[in-house]
Amino acid sequence: MNTIAATPFAAAPQPLLSLTARIAAGVAVGAAISLVMLGAGQASHQAVQTAAQAFAGNVQHVKLSTVEIVGRRETGSKRT
Numbered sequence: 001m002n003t004i005a006a007t008p009f010a011a012a013p014q015p016l017l018s019l020t021a022r023i024a025a026g027v028a029v030g031a032a033i034s035l036v037m038l039g040a041g042q043a044s045h046q047a048v049q050t051a052a053q054a055f056a057g058n059v060q061h062v063k064l065s066t067v068e069i070v071g072r073r074e075t076g077s078k079r080t
Contacts, residue, residue, distance in 0.1 A: 017025070
């Protein structure tokens with residue numbers, strides 16, 4: 001038989017961190033994500049500028065030689 005009496009209102013589990021600590025951790029994570037996104041955006045902008053400069057300054061015009069048709073195939077007939 002169970003000797004411990006079941007109470008209808010059991011004690012709720014207590015949080016491991018205080019409200020202040022959870023808010024501070026949230027603000028810190030938000031600030032870290034903001035800084036990483038700002039750095040990534042800046043690096044992306046710089047990469048686009050570098051690529052645009054690399055492509056714009058290196059334009060080459062090429063003249064291809066003319067192509068002459070030497071012969072034509074006869075229309076195929078069915079082989080027997």
